[in-house]
Amino acid sequence: MATVMELKATARPKSGKGAARAERRAGRVPGVIYGNNQPPVTISVNDRELRQRILAGRFLTTIYDIDLEGKKHRVIPRDFHLDPVRDFPLHVDFMRLGEGATIRISVPLHVVNSETAPGVKRGGTVNVVAHALDLECSVDNIPQYIEADASGLEIGYSLHLTDIKLPAGVKSLTREDATLVTIVPPSGYAEEQRAAAAAAAGGTAAPAAGAAAAAPAAGAAPAAPAAGAAAPAAGAKAPAGGGDKKK
Known part of the structure; x- marks a missing residue:
């Protein structure tokens, strides 16, 4: 009431x-x-x-x-x-x-628990996109405000109208996919993310590059034996495809 x-x-x-x-x-x-x-x-x-x-x-x-x-x-x-x-x-x-009339009314949106959101703890900022909601309800059931719980939001994530539970008998006149609250990344966050991604990609590519350098190029002659290396054993077969053909 x-x-x-x-x-x-x-x-x-x-x-x-x-x-x-x-x-x-x-x-x-x-x-x-x-x-x-x-x-x-x-x-x-x-x-x-x-x-x-x-x-x-x-x-x-x-x-x-x-x-x-x-x-x-x-x-x-x-x-x-x-x-x-x-x-x-x-x-x-x-x-x-x-008596019993139904009206359309704009009710304030209160964002709660934003200080415990993971995105805020990592330096993000709460951005309230909608400060009020347009509702339809009976005159005896007008909510003083609507709560939006932001405790689970990460950086770059948002709360939409579909994430909000309205009181019984209250109908929203705002579109269902409307964004209400979002966590904005801190300054320099995008550059840090790109640098971290580049570092991770570089660490993965380094072993592959080393392996490629160790393998001989296609069609290249075999490397000369190291100084002091033992000569091939007598009667040993020539490398496949590398010996002279019998005349």
Whole structure:
């Protein structure tokens, strides 16, 4: 069951830029509640409280019961806008949630146990390719995050969506072969691998090269006997193919 938070709001009968600026000057953030086949309702919420909720994290994946002058509206935040300079909220949108509704939502991906990965111990770096997953689930079963266990990754290896176990009743909208996490090799790793491969290949080829040098070339005359070597025994046969033919 998803955690439901409380949030107080005030009805905002006037709309438009002028009315929105007046709300901000009063320390409130203009917003709107829409969806579930009901007309939209313009509201405003306390600036400080909304800012704290946003900065706390998981704002867009948290269900809220908005108390609007005594009436409760079960909603989920769908969007908010921040001032590009001062970074305070300018506007917030909430979507109504009907009972048993199914929604599409983006949930954060948390990479765990990366410090124990063999690739990291050998100097590799964890590269998080996807920081969130697009999911479809019921409003009562929204996961706060999805875990990706990187403890078994070597350098150059990756975790894909097919390696992740999603909670029951949660469907992924991301393609199955999507790469989520990979271990990037350290600087100079490729050169070290090539040098090691070359050294291994050189060690294997050296004995073969020595054997080839020891063997006489095809068609070459036999080497002269070493000084002091014993003469062939009397009556010994000439080398095959090397003696004179009888006339």
